[in-house]
Amino acid sequence: MDSSNWQDFLASLGARLEAGEACDFGDAQAELKAAAADTVLAPLTQxxxxxxxxxxxxxxxxxxxxxxxxxxxxxxxxxxxxxxxxxxxxxxxxxxxxxxxxxxxxxxxxxxxxxxxxxxxxxxxxxxxxx
Known part of the structure; x- marks a missing residue:
């Protein structure tokens, strides 16, 4: 998957993108709690x-x-x-x-x-x- 398709995919999931990188999916605190308790999707573009x-x-x-x-x-x-x-x-x-x-x-x-x-x-x- 090329980077533009990946960015489109992340945006469709509600990602807030800055300089082509996903910063969060709308609620950083809720994401932190979810990561501690469940399986999460995390882009590893770095x-x-x-x-x-x-x-x-x-x-x-x-x-x-x-x-x-x-x-x-x-x-x-x-x-x-x-x-x-x-x-x-x-x-x-x-x-x-x-x-x-x-x-x-x-x-x-x-x-x-x-x-x-x-x-x-x-x-x-x-x-x-x-x-």
Whole structure:
């Protein structure tokens, strides 16, 4: 779903939008109470996702990230880091598996740069990265 369709969908549910982001759905106090007691719909537009597919995806990501990606189970997600060669943290994100694919959820403002940076390491690996 592209961003304009998503914004239309949120508006149809009564969202008050500012700069393309949902601020609330009319009654912030009631929303807070509902979130504490029930299941709620919350737009996560501040996040982006990178998908890694291919037969080398696990070993490719395992060699670049701080976690043991090769043994990541399908039933869990983990916080993970991507560091510079000097060990400085460049990005942190949530990683999980969906069938044979790996998904990285990270801040949408660093997602394009991270996709480009990871793409530099693909070389001959049988991996496809997409957003």
């Amino acid at each position: 996040f982006g996702v990178i998908r890694a597919t291919g037969e080398d995806a696990a070993s490719f990501l395992h060699n670049l990230f701080s976690n043991d990606v090769q043994h990541l189970g399908r039933e869990r997600a983990e916080r993970c880091g991507f560091c510079s060669p000097k060990g400085r943290l460049l990005a942190d994100f949530l990683i999980w598996r969906e069938d044979q694919d790996y998904l990285l959820q990270l801040s949408s403002d660093i997602q394009p740069g991270m996709l480009k940076k990871l793409g530099m390491y693909v070389l001959r690996s049988k991996v496809k990265l997409s957003d």
